[in-house]
Amino acid sequence: MSMSIYIHIPFCTNICSYCNFSKMFYKQKWVEQYLTKLEEEIFNKYKNEKINTLYIGGGTPSCLELPSLEKLLKILSNIKLQDKGEYTIEFNPEDLVEEKIKLISKYNINRVSIGVQTFNSRHLKTLNRKTDYEFLAKGIELLNKYGIDNISLDLMYGFNGQTKDELKDDLIKFTSLKIKHISTYSLILESNTSLFINDYKEIDPDLESDFYFMIINFLEEKGFNQYELSNFSKKGYESKHNLVYWNNENYYGFGLSAASYIEDERIVNTSSINSYFEGKTVREVEKLNRDDIIKYHLMLGFRKTKGININEFEKKYNINILSINNIEKLVEEGRLKISEGYIYIPREYLYLSNDILVELI
Amino acid sequence: MKQNNIRNFSIIAHIDHGKSTLADRILEHTEAITEREKQDQLLDSMDLERERGITIKLNAVALKYKKDGEEYLLNLIDTPGHVDFTYEVSRSLAACEGALLVVDAAQGVEAQTLANLYLALENNLKIIPVINKIDLPNADPERVKKELIDTLGFEEDEIVLASAKEGIGIKELLDTVVDKVDPPKGDANGELQALVFDSFFDPYRGIVASIRIVNGTLKSNDKIKMMATGAAYDVVELGIKTPKELKVSSLSVGDVGYVTASIKDIKDVKVGDTITSIAKPANTPLPGYRPMKPMVFCGLYPIESSKYNEMKEALEKLNLNDAALTFEPETSKALGFGFRCGFLGLLHMDIIKERLEREFKIDIIATSPSVIYDVLKTDGTTLLVDSPAKMPDRVAIKEVREPYIKASIFVPSEYIGPIMELCQQKRGTYINLDYIDQIRVNIQYEIPLSEVVYDFFDKLKSSTKGYASFDYEPIGYKESDLVKMDILLNGEVVDALSIIVHRDFAYERGKQIVENLRKLIPRQQFEVPIQASIGAKIIARSDIKAIRKNVLAKCYGGDVSRKRKLLEKQKEGKKKMKQIGNVEIPQEAFLSVLSMDED
Known part of the structure; x- marks a missing residue:
């Protein structure tokens, strides 16, 4: 069985206004303690399996000072990555400096996901982020120089007051860079964020939907294929790690608030750094029965534009997918379609996928 | 207790004038409750009553009080203070010989002060006027005293000044009750007549009836009969509330207490009925109550x-x-x-x-509230219609009549303008305007009850900054140009949303309802037209736009349990909706005709 690993680094030198992930301000003392505990957790749980994909996310893993970054990568070098395994690290644009890039290439990282979000200065200010186009372009050159060409950028849209021209401007700039992958998300107002506290008003949902389809059309024209609800790539550069999630496959999650899916259990780690330091790692365990696993499979599989393979589904669960709940009704309504052995949500309903999913769970 | 040493009284007041607090203070003063048991509004036993600060159900409590070395039994019966519950007030007053009329020292005489006073006078009660809340900084007891003297005809020396909150005047008040309220009349050895003034169902004891003995004596194990229903029972338990329940072996003339008799059938005990004994039955029941009709x-x-x-x-x-x-x-x-x-x-x-x-x-x-319409059909028959769904077809109607009320509104004179404007909007007819004192007036209007049922209270409060008080009495039916208005969703009439409305107001109200529904009903998979119609004619329309976004796009770093929880939550929300045709409607939508904000 194939296996993947997610590593969470919760430190940031700058807190983004919309972020509700587990994160905290950078403190060198905590970083060192954290890495020790992380190593312990990996040692306790990882069973030396061959790993297909390894993903370091955050937080901001790229903000670790060089020695700490090296310490992290050394810890992770104990993990047995397969020959053509995908090894990703998330970077903030301002951290794309030569010594850090040199370091990650030395430790065989072959994919970098950069949190750009937007180049528009007004919206960057809303997000409390910094991104400079020229600096980023140079950073990407450097990555190429050290042999890393599998580069992904995050594109955010749906800021209050954003115009179609502004979005188009971002799209042009994003696609002008030498990248292979784009992840795109609308700005979501989450509680416990400074945007929420400051009474940020969300964008009109109709306009947001227009933006979404504008992005799809633009990126497809530029040769980026939409393979998932929020993800686009050049051929062969789909994120293998994210596909592990959408294919309902197993993975370890190590670090603060990281999620694992192992042997019919979905486990979420604590998001309290103190509990984590005390070794109380796990926050909740959801034990899944067959019915739950099928529900997760539907919920996740329908995120892929290709959809769910009907034969594989039957082989795995011994049930015809068309006989489940409301699926036949949804096919009749045209909200699900069948083609070439796959069942999927057609593009026009992708942005309404919750309406479909609530009828399946 | 000697019959001569019993006093039965209640407290009546306009809402918020401090009735329940005064009752609490009296309980403390007579040591019916200890310091430890103190809890605001003791007589209000329902959670709902405490939360809303109003009394809904009446309660009775027996108190011991000493004056000049003599011990007295005071039965205090609490009454509700809201206009809707006039019926309950009249019930408790029938069990009393006296009443404390409580008036707020800042607000003075209000609409329900008068309404309750008239009820008390109808029941021949001795009235003791009390000016309450004299400790408040804005209290003006002199002005209120003058109101009581000038408009209600009390003598200055009858009026007691009190602050229930601070415990001022409580002793004086109790002394006045002993001195001024008559002891109960009636014959302890006569035939039993006990008035049932309240009852509730207890799962262990069956029906518990609150009673006032008017004649005779009731003992445990007596065989009794309900005079109106004829049902016969053996008394199981007699008691009084102090306010805790205290079993007694007998209740005699003038006593207020409760009786249980393993009564399981709730139809056997009617509030207002008279209990008598089978051994020595009374010839006639007590007068009982005029039944209140729902409006x-x-x-x-x-x-x-x-x-x-x-x-x-x-x-x-x-x-x-x-x-x-x-x-x-x-x-x-x-x-x-x-x-x-x-x-x-x-x-x-x-x-x-x-x-x-x-x-x-x-x-x-x-569903939205309606009144009873009196419909005269073309075939000469009449029909009482309490629901828009029962309204006959337009061609079969000769005439529709609707109930009217006479509204008395007490308000500072600076608000005369807004009140008149509001009453005109509500199809009111001006009757009269009286000055209560130099600054306050009593405005009277005749208004269709159906208009009061909509948003009259809210409008009254907002247009007078809460200064207006309001009371009403039904005055019969009048002809009106009324039509039935239907609401259509996706072209289908939703019967539960139909209303009856005056033709001149139909267009405005139709527009408002359609707009309210558009805001309340979440976006659906398809565009859904909402229409208001009279007969086949569409008078207003709005559209619920098709939903275009409902998605969890974010990845959440592999935490897919979180995604599932968000979906489960959506699913729960969906369950609470009512599916009508292929449109999902939230609960609140059915009351949407009630809110008529112009914004």
Whole structure:
């Protein structure tokens, strides 16, 4: 069985206004303690399996000072990555400096996901982020120089007051860079964020939907294929790690608030750094029965534009997918379609996928 | 206790003038409760009463009090203070010889002060006027004294000044009760006549009836008979409330207490009935009460149709000590099986709804309230219509008449303008305007009850910054140009949303309802037109736009449990909606005709 690993680094030198992930301000003392505990957790749980994909996310893993970054990568070098395994690290644009890039290439990282979000200065200010186009372009050159060409950028849209021209401007700039992958998300107002506290008003949902389809059309024209609800790539550069999630496959999650899916259990780690330091790692365990696993499979599989393979589904669960709940009704309504052995949500309903999913769970 | 040393009295007041606090203070002063048991508003035993700060059900308590070395038994009977509950007030007053009329030292005489005073006078009670809250910084006892003297005809030396909150004047008040209120008349050895003034159902003891002995003596194990229903029972338990229940072996003339007799059938005990003994029966029952008729009707439907029977039992139990509540089965195409319920007023309706949800745990949908229309058909027959669904076809109607009320509104004179404007808007006819004192007036209007049922209270409060007080009495039916307005969703009439409306107001109201519904009903998969129509004519339209975004795009770093939880939450929300055709409607939509904000 194939296996993947997610590593969470919760430190940031700058807190983004919309972020509700587990994160905290950078403190060198905590970083060192954290890495020790992380190593312990990996040692306790990882069973030396061959790993297909390894993903370091955050937080901001790229903000670790060089020695700490090296310490992290050394810890992770104990993990047995397969020959053509995908090894990703998330970077903030301002951290794309030569010594850090040199370091990650030395430790065989072959994919970098950069949190750009937007180049528009007004919206960057809303997000409390910094991104400079020229600096980023140079950073990407450097990555190429050290042999890393599998580069992904995050594109955010749906800021209050954003115009179609502004979005188009971002799209042009994003696609002008030498990248292979784009992840795109609308700005979501989450509680416990400074945007929420400051009474940020969300964008009109109709306009947001227009933006979404504008992005799809633009990126497809530029040769980026939409393979998932929020993800686009050049051929062969789909994120293998994210596909592990959408294919309902197993993975370890190590670090603060990281999620694992192992042997019919979905486990979420604590998001309290103190509990984590005390070794109380796990926050909740959801034990899944067959019915739950099928529900997760539907919920996740329908995120892929290709959809769910009907034969594989039957082989795995011994049930015809068309006989489940409301699926036949949804096919009749045209909200699900069948083609070439796959069942999927057609593009026009992708942005309404919750309406479909609530009828399946 | 000697009959001569018993005093039965109640407290009457306009809402918020401090009636329940005064009752609490009297309980403390007579040491009916210890310091440890102190809890605000002791007589208000329902949670709902404490929360809303109002008394709904009446309560009685027996208190011992010493004056000049002599011991007295004071029976205090609490009364509700809201206009909807006039009936309850009249019930408790029939069990008394005296009443404390409480008036707020800042606000003075209000609409319900007068209404309650007239009720007390009808019952021949001795009235003791009390000016309460004299400790408040804005209190003006001199002005209020003058009002009591000039408008209500009291003598200055009758008036007691008090602050229930600070405990001022309580002793004086109790002394006055002993001195001025008559002891109960009646013959302890005569034939038993006990007035049932309240009752409730106890799962262990059956029906517990609150009674006042008017003649004769009632003992444990007596065989008794309900004079109106003829039902006979053996007394199991007699007692008084102090306010804790205290068993006694007998209740005699003038006593206020309770009786249980293993009565399981709630129909056997009618509030207002007379209990007599089988051994030595009385010839005639006591006068009882004039029954109150419900004025406001609405459909109540359980959200889960399986709860229909449970809801029926709940309504029967509520009906036991709330005779003014009526209900009969009703079916709606949109909502299924439910009940057409009748209420004294809007507050009464709210309270029943809340008690069903809280005490009986039944989630309900309420349709918008209606009054009873008197319809004269072209074939010469007449029909009483308490629901828009029962309104006959337009061509079969010769004339529709609707109930009117006479409204008395007490308000500072600077608000005369806004009040008149509001009453005109509500199709009111001006009757009279009296100055109560130099700054306050009593404005009287005749208004269709159906207009009061809509948003009259809210409008009254907002247009007078809360200074207006309001009381009303029904004055009969008048002809009106009324039409039935239907609401269509996706082209289909939703019967539970129909209303009856004056033709001149139909267009405005139709527009407003359609707009309210558009805001309340979440976006659907398809565009859904909402229309208001009279007959075949569409008078207003709005559209619910098709939903275009409902997605969890974010990745959440592999935490997919979180995604599932968000979806489960959405699914729960969907369950609470009522599916009508292919449109999902939230509960609140059925009351949307009630809110008529112009914004």
